[in-house]
Amino acid sequence: MIGVFDSGVGGLTVLRALLRRIPDADYLYFGDTARLPYGSKSAATVAHYAVGAAHYLQDRGAELLVIACNTATALALNEIKAAAAVEVIGVVEPGAEAAAAASRKRNVVVIGTEATINSHAYRRALEARKIIVREKACPLLVPLVEEGWLDTPVTEQAARTYTIEALRNASANVDVLVLGCTHYPLLRPLLRRVVPQRIQIVDSAEATACALVQLLGVQLFDGYAFEPGEPSYKFFVTDSVEKFRRQAPLFLGFSAGEVERADLDSEGATSVR
């Protein structure tokens, strides 16, 4: 039973990659939709929320935790590991590993939320692999995806503005762009048009699924070729179940089945009074 944690719906791109590669596991997905986005919040607040979510998933039987949120991984992976009794895997190390493997010229640009970029978690992970790194926060890309503006002139202009800034004065050797946010894979076709062709796009969601396959020693069932067992999955969210159901298919590729409201907060609020 694999617990997947995210601040909201973005982590569903990671779940989607996991389902494709490890289809016969059981999944619990926790989206902290009442308190999203994490990307603009402080490390202390994010760590605090993430540890609560990790406990929630563990209490419901998760035997392994995937932190499918770049911000939570960047800001709180150590705190989550310290608080969890099970193995914890984040998205930053797998993303950095995939980027390092892909970059022939050892020159990478990472884009992500404000909190992910300010944490410099990708910078550290890539520099440890002898890669030259540039980082660029793109705070508007998440709200643009959430608005469903995946391929509009506004989104293209915003993506152009951000990538021009990211590449300004950068080495001409940059040959990899890391999508350091789980929302960004939905903008991949648009980003592919906007970013120079010499630059390969690496997606942390895919990289994390691959890393988990290795960790579990699971055989790669690409496209269900081996008729594996049916995966089971259940979703917990802290805000509206209906809104999550409405948004999920865009990220997941199919309708979410069972979605339950996780009532972390009502307990919390009682003690506020």
Next chain:
Amino acid sequence: MIGVFDSGVGGLTVLRALLRRIPDADYLYFGDTARLPYGSKSAATVAHYAVGAAHYLQDRGAELLVIACNTATALALNEIKAAAAVEVIGVVEPGAEAAAAASRKRNVVVIGTEATINSHAYRRALEARKIIVREKACPLLVPLVEEGWLDTPVTEQAARTYTIEALRNASANVDVLVLGCTHYPLLRPLLRRVVPQRIQIVDSAEATACALVQLLGVQLFDGYAFEPGEPSYKFFVTDSVEKFRRQAPLFLGFSAGEVERADLDSEGATSVR
């Protein structure tokens, strides 16, 4: 002592209007920055957070509460009133009143967050005043303001897209646009360019300050002409104090003085485990 509550920094536009009109009061400002934005969240979650904040301000001596957040007003004013021991004023009624007074042709368009618009609080308040109403959610305008893109091509294009949709098939009699979100006054110059000249822009922040002046029977000190007493103000936020200090001047027009972290959540989280 006036307590001003908002989900984040947007309510500072209301505080700014209050300081200008009621400069000799004491103010406590509460920004629930750890859990913002409210605009995309459900009514139950917003009510729950808002009631907690109202208690917090009241416990610290607020004798009157201004809900300087359109979403919280639209979704939770009754719950807050029921939970508070002091008088509570929201931004929707004053905004609707100002719009009704300004609209000669009794035809108004309201823009706001997804949650504010879906609540139809402005629709009800305006229809009660015999005004024909169109509503339009503009989810990207808040993140655009928070990114500081107050006058960029991206913001102009987004504002154009939203206002064109809002006015499509609308009556040619529409003569007032209500800014039903406290972030939007910062986009006023841009919106003025984008919206047809026949349409007057009404700002709920200003309208609320005017309503409070009337409620308190305070003389209007416009521009401090009467050398009133110095206002005192103190800020409480649930996320990073530094980030609030950095963002505040854009909304407030000057630097925030004393900012303190309100630790609603750590109490809450203990009970989560």
